[in-house]
Amino acid sequence: MDDFPIFLINTVPKKRDFSIFENWAHKYKKGIIILSHIQYVGESDFVEKHIKGNYPEIDVIFLGKTKWKGKHSYILGGDPKGKYTRFFRQKLSFRYHPFLFVNKKEAELLYLILKNPSFLDFYKQNLEEMAEEIDLKTIKRGLFFYSGRNNFSFQLKPMNVNWVQMILHQLMNRFQLQMITIWGTPKKKQLKIFLQYPLKKIFIYSKDQLWDFQHKKIKFISNIYSSTNNSDALILWEPKEEFMAINLTKVEKKMKQKIMIDPFYLFEQEEMKALNWNYFYQRDLL
16 A cells, blocks of 8 residues: 555546546556645545545545644545545645645635635535535634635633533444543643542643642653553543654554544544444534
8 A cells, every 4th residue: 555556637628537646546546636726616526536436445635735733734535535645645645734724615715715714605605505525614724724814703712621521421432432532721620520430540741841730540651652542532632743743554553443533623533434433423513
């Protein structure tokens, strides 16, 4: 999987001449076609529908170049079920992070809005028509993530500790949880909530050097991946960029069970489903 064909093309040929894609697909039979510039929403889907029927082992993705806090970044749009797409997403995260991985139409719309804000007005006027394929919350999150613009008049809500506790309580009844990992810096009062459960160990990964909580069940670990060793569940306590860029495959190999509680919806539901994670997320944050 480390080596597979990639075909990067800047624009779809005029008059929708697909011969350039077909010739490449016929030669390699598998790999990724990457569209890096589009003119309208749905362009990469159109290419995929034309190619996928004859070449099911080829993924088509959209990769739009943009900036995050003044640094080069990308918007990645693709099918999280595509094996080459998932692998490409992981490789990209090592060099450019954080970035959003969403479906192709959502990625295309975000890219076009960031280039030309007038596309936002077009989207608002066609909300009902596009609602089935484009999630409004994803667009909100993407605009705020890449530009900090509050185009929809929303604010990020603080983390709902009660929601995390509710999900953990449900999981204790469904799964055998003995050890959990928390990424972030919970307050001491919040951490006492977890001590009420019959857990053998609670691993904490935090970069807060002043954080200290002495308890026989709690162990502070300074390496993000080592903190998940033999853990049954992972809880994200903060919306950190570092967490968005993790190698999920590396994490799952260290954990006993693939369970994640994410109050910030840092990952895409479909991607986590394709990777067979038990992913519990809270979407209503905007």
